[in-house]
Amino acid sequence: MSSTDQPSPPPTIRREDYRPPAFLVEQVDLHIALHPTATRVRARLALRRNPDAAGAAAALELDGEALRLLSAVLDGAPLPEDRLGHLPGGGLRIEGVPDAAVLETEVEISPEANSELSGLYLSGGNYVTQCEAEGFRRITYFPDRPDVMARYTTTLEADRAACPVLLSNGNPDGAGELPDGRHWARWVDPHPKPSYLFAVVAGDLVAVRDSFTTRSGREVALAIYVRRGDEDACGHAMDSLKRSMRWDEETYGLEYDLDVFNIAAVSDFNMGAMENKGLNVFNTKYILARPETATDMDYEGIETVVAHEYFHNWTGNRVTCRDWFQLSLKEGLTVFRDQHFSADQGSAAVKRLADVRRLRAAQFPEDAGPMAHPVRPDSYVEINNFYTATVYQKGAEVVRMMRALIGAENFRRGMDLYIARHDNQAVTIEDFVRAMQDASGTDLSRFSRWYAQAGTPELRVREAFADGRYTLTLAQSTPPTPGQPEKLPVPVPVAMGLIGPEGAEVAEPRLLLLEEAEQDFVFEGLAAKPVPSLLRGFSAPVKLSGLTLEQLGFLAAHDTDAFVRWESSQQYATATMLAMVEALRSQEPKAERAVHASGDAAFSGRTLELPEGLAAITGALLGRALEDPAFAAEALALPSEEFIADQMTIADPEAIHAVRQFLRGALGRRFAARFAALHETLADAGPYRTDGAAIGRRALRNAALAYLGAAGETGRAEAQFAGATNMTDSLAALRVLVDSDSPAREQALAAFHARWKEEPLVLDKWFTLQAMSPRTDAAAAEALSRHPDFDLRNPNRVRSLVGAFAAGNPAAFHAASGEGYRFLADMVIALDAVNTQVAARMVSPLGHWKRQDAARGARMRAELERIAARPGLSKGTYEKVSKSLA
Numbered sequence: 083m084s085s086t087d088q089p090s091p092p093p094t095i096r097r098e099d100y101r102p103p104a105f106l107v108e109q110v111d112l113h114i115a116l117h118p119t120a121t122r123v124r125a126r127l128a129l130r131r132n133p134d135a136a137g138a139a140a141a142l143e144l145d146g147e148a149l150r151l152l153s154a155v156l157d158g159a160p161l162p163e164d165r166l167g168h169l170p171g172g173g174l175r176i177e178g179v180p181d182a183a184v185l186e187t188e189v190e191i192s193p194e195a196n197s198e199l200s201g202l203y204l205s206g207g208n209y210v211t212q213c214e215a216e217g218f219r220r221i222t223y224f225p226d227r228p229d230v231m232a233r234y235t236t237t238l239e240a241d242r243a244a245c246p247v248l249l250s251n252g253n254p255d256g257a258g259e260l261p262d263g264r265h266w267a268r269w270v271d272p273h274p275k276p277s278y279l280f281a282v283v284a285g286d287l288v289a290v291r292d293s294f295t296t297r298s299g300r301e302v303a304l305a306i307y308v309r310r311g312d313e314d315a316c317g318h319a320m321d322s323l324k325r326s327m328r329w330d331e332e333t334y335g336l337e338y339d340l341d342v343f344n345i346a347a348v349s350d351f352n353m354g355a356m357e358n359k360g361l362n363v364f365n366t367k368y369i370l371a372r373p374e375t376a377t378d379m380d381y382e383g384i385e386t387v388v389a390h391e392y393f394h395n396w397t398g399n400r401v402t403c404r405d406w407f408q409l410s411l412k413e414g415l416t417v418f419r420d421q422h423f424s425a426d427q428g429s430a431a432v433k434r435l436a437d438v439r440r441l442r443a444a445q446f447p448e449d450a451g452p453m454a455h456p457v458r459p460d461s462y463v464e465i466n467n468f469y470t471a472t473v474y475q476k477g478a479e480v481v482r483m484m485r486a487l488i489g490a491e492n493f494r495r496g497m498d499l500y501i502a503r504h505d506n507q508a509v510t511i512e513d514f515v516r517a518m519q520d521a522s523g524t525d526l527s528r529f530s531r532w533y534a535q536a537g538t539p540e541l542r543v544r545e546a547f548a549d550g551r552y553t554l555t556l557a558q559s560t561p562p563t564p565g566q567p568e569k570l571p572v573p574v575p576v577a578m579g580l581i582g583p584e585g586a587e588v589a590e591p592r593l594l595l596l597e598e599a600e601q602d603f604v605f606e607g608l609a610a611k612p613v614p615s616l617l618r619g620f621s622a623p624v625k626l627s628g629l630t631l632e633q634l635g636f637l638a639a640h641d642t643d644a645f646v647r648w649e650s651s652q653q654y655a656t657a658t659m660l661a662m663v664e665a666l667r668s669q670e671p672k673a674e675r676a677v678h679a680s681g682d683a684a685f686s687g688r689t690l691e692l693p694e695g696l697a698a699i700t701g702a703l704l705g706r707a708l709e710d711p712a713f714a715a716e717a718l719a720l721p722s723e724e725f726i727a728d729q730m731t732i733a734d735p736e737a738i739h740a741v742r743q744f745l746r747g748a749l750g751r752r753f754a755a756r757f758a759a760l761h762e763t764l765a766d767a768g769p770y771r772t773d774g775a776a777i778g779r780r781a782l783r784n785a786a787l788a789y790l791g792a793a794g795e796t797g798r799a800e801a802q803f804a805g806a807t808n809m810t811d812s813l814a815a816l817r818v819l820v821d822s823d824s825p826a827r828e829q830a831l832a833a834f835h836a837r838w839k840e841e842p843l844v845l846d847k848w849f850t851l852q853a854m855s856p857r858t859d860a861a862a863a864e865a866l867s868r869h870p871d872f873d874l875r876n877p878n879r880v881r882s883l884v885g886a887f888a889a890g891n892p893a894a895f896h897a898a899s900g901e902g903y904r905f906l907a908d909m910v911i912a913l914d915a916v917n918t919q920v921a922a923r924m925v926s927p928l929g930h931w932k933r934q935d936a937a938r939g940a941r942m943r944a945e946l947e948r949i950a951a952r953p954g955l956s957k958g959t960y961e962k963v964s965k966s967l968a
């Protein structure tokens with residue numbers, strides 16, 4: 083397209099326009115001859131007219147993208163060019179296809195030219211596919227939509243030396259030699275599946291093997307394929323896989339259904355991992371772990387993602403989605419399942435805090451921004467833009483609430499019914515809700531509003547107490563979101579208890595159900611006014627307000643529920659920080675502000691003071707820290723700058739940063755002796771372990787180190803960095819140095835780089851630490867993007883620098899000069915020519931301009947407009963940018 087053309091905007095796809103496909107595919111036989119620039123794909127499709135589709139003579143429509151068609155043969159007769167209608171986007175339309183027919187096509191594709199990482203591409207010289215959501219059409223012509231489920235046979239052919247390993251879905255079914263040093267392997271997948279679950283992996287990989295016996299006695303051969311040299315880094319992934327397989331049998335009665343389960347790990351991957359049937363493909367970040375190279379968070383991430391992909395075998399693969407609007411049917415449910423699994427592996431309370439923290443960091447802002455959409459969206463331009471925190475994390479919260487409402491036993495019965503009814507079908511969210519409703523006898527029609535309405539509901543608490551009668555009034559409202567000005571009340575399960583003045587429970591813990599806009603809940607026979615402990619375990623994804631600072635402080639100290647204790651201390655800190663931000667804003671003219679890097683914030687000479695209430699809460703937490711180190715580490719962390727900004731109508735990134743830095747330093751100084759003692763007490767004595775207790779001890783120890791660092795004490799960090807034998811401790815120490823003005827800073831960064839320059843996943847951390855450091859401004863981030871190790875074609879590297887800077891360094895990203903915004907926009911523009919999915923994802927931080935002051939907002943919009951004006955912009959980036967500007 084020339085730049086003078088006025089391109090029409092890409093079409094919007096609507097849920098209400100869903101129509102069943104005219105043809106189904108019964109059997110797919112693929113023959114793929116792999117070659118870096120000229121891979122040949124022959125496909126034989128056994129087609130049958132869909133009895134459920136309207137229009138008895140409708141044409142066969144095949145999706146296709148970036149394919150070079152070599153031949154098309156219908157029922158043995160070559161199709162002349164004039165019978166092939168060409169669809170926009172690259173698909174084919176064939177009229178006059180009989181009700182049962184066989185179509186054979188041959189195409190050529192170039193894996194090497196594929197920088198989108200969708201379809202068939204090369205990663206580190208190995209072939210790998212990614213087909214969700216719409217990548218299969220980049221491999222062959224096909225009705226590439228999830229409601230077309232077919233059986234697949236795949237024959238792969240490649241050079242034996244370059245590709246000793248040839249993998250696809252299902253079970254292996256023969257292999258052999260070919261002339262010219264080539265060889266072949268055939269795979270048969272007995273289970274019908276949608277095209278998005280197709281996969282091929284081929285190359286010079288080595289397998290780490292194990293096995294698993296299902297409870298009905300099926301022997302499953304397990305293998306994790308990695309680059310030579312990484313075999314020693316697969317143990318944790320393999321162990322996580324076996325525990326997941328057992329857990330799904332024990333918890334849901336769900337067994338694995340093939341003879342083999344293969345995982346392949348690749349360095350170039352748009353997402354975390356992919357649940358292709360019998361052949362999961364992973365980002366190396368979620369497989370490889372050695373104590374020296376992976377942090378405790380990495381270990382936890384691996385366990386979660388391995389479980390997640392495995393659990394998809396039933397929730398996603400055996401029962402799949404009718405269309406992409408139903409994405410949360412598999413993703414929300416599977417996230418719920420992986421969260422439940424991980425909670426069962428260690429401390430459920432700490433796992434829940436971490437999940438809630440992530441929900442609030444990613445999903446709440448999305449729900450309050452220009453891309454806000456329901457868990458089941460009504461429309462999209464580019465489906466890849468809807469793999470969101472809302473579909474995944476809020477979707478999981480909705481499943482969790484449903485379980486709370488109908489009870490664990492009914493939920494299990496509902497899952498059984500869902501799978502019995504819909505095995506090998508492509509279904510909708512309504513089908514899932516109906517199974518839960520039928521199994522429990524609970525009417526869930528109102529509950530379904532959670533799937534249809536965007537926005538985070540806000541709950542307000544009021545109280546009255548007289549003559550032993552306590553009345554709790556809960557009111558709810560959901561703010562307007564794009565396209566949804568008015569909201570209806572949703573059923574909100576509120577797990578709660580009442581705490582008496584002595585700190586004891588004075589009523590039976592209950593699950594209240596708030597169904598109306600406002601409801602009273604009455605408790606009789608109380609000796610004194612209690613303090614309500616609400617949303618225990620975060621029983622609903624809502625925002626709660628109305629408790630006083632005094633009540634929050636009381637709950638932080640006394641609640642029997644760990645979640646509410648944590649939450650109350652966070653809310654207390656939030657309220658305190660917001661008040662301090664207000665104090666700074668109202669008293670000082672903007673132009674005179676200066677924030678000193680030492681952690682002492684001064685706004686033209688004004689010194690902040692440490693609020694005694696917050697110091698008291700911190701002191702109490704420290705007093706009990708060793709009882710549950712993992713919990714203490716979570717509770718000691720101050721709310722993030724982004725979280726504080728989200729509580730303000732118009733954020734003030736400088737003031738928020740100043741307040742938070744000041745508090746970290748002040749708390750570090752006030753409790754220096756106790757932090758130092760914790761750092762010593764918690765030093766690892768025995769061998770390195772990654773169980774929950776060991777992780778918790780390291781987390782608390784490193785939290786102490788960070789507070790000491792914020793107070794200007796970097797000696798301990800220097801020593802820890804020099805002596806660390808695991809990545810968790812090494813990185814925690816390096817972070818303190820990188821955020822400080824210690825003379826050891828540059829040297830430590832250089833040493834870390836020199837030591838790990840051959841380990842891409844560790845180099846990512848090197849970029850991220852710097853990208854998120856308040857000492858890195860936009861110019862420094864831009865300089866890092868010119869570092870020889872930066873690579874726009876590698877999504878992990880892009881996220882580690884650009885994503886981390888824009889989402890994790892608010893003070894620098896929102897610098898008043900607008901340079902942070904300009905850097906991000908430059909990167910989006912450059913990326914859009916390389917990998918449109920990653921480019922579109924990077925747009926999000928620019929979308930929140932309404933939360934910034936007028937000057938910043940104008941600069942953010944200007945950058946969005948600059949991106950929008952680029953000729954040839956991808957539809958995904960176009961959608962994000964145009965919705966962000968609306």
Ligand code: PHE
Pocket residue numbers: 212214215352353354355356357390391394413469
């Ligand atoms: N379906 C994958 C998961 O959540 C995510 C994914 C989507 C991966 C699209 C690649 C492409 O498990």
Ligand code: ZN
Pocket residue numbers: 390394412413416
């Ligand atoms: Zn998933």
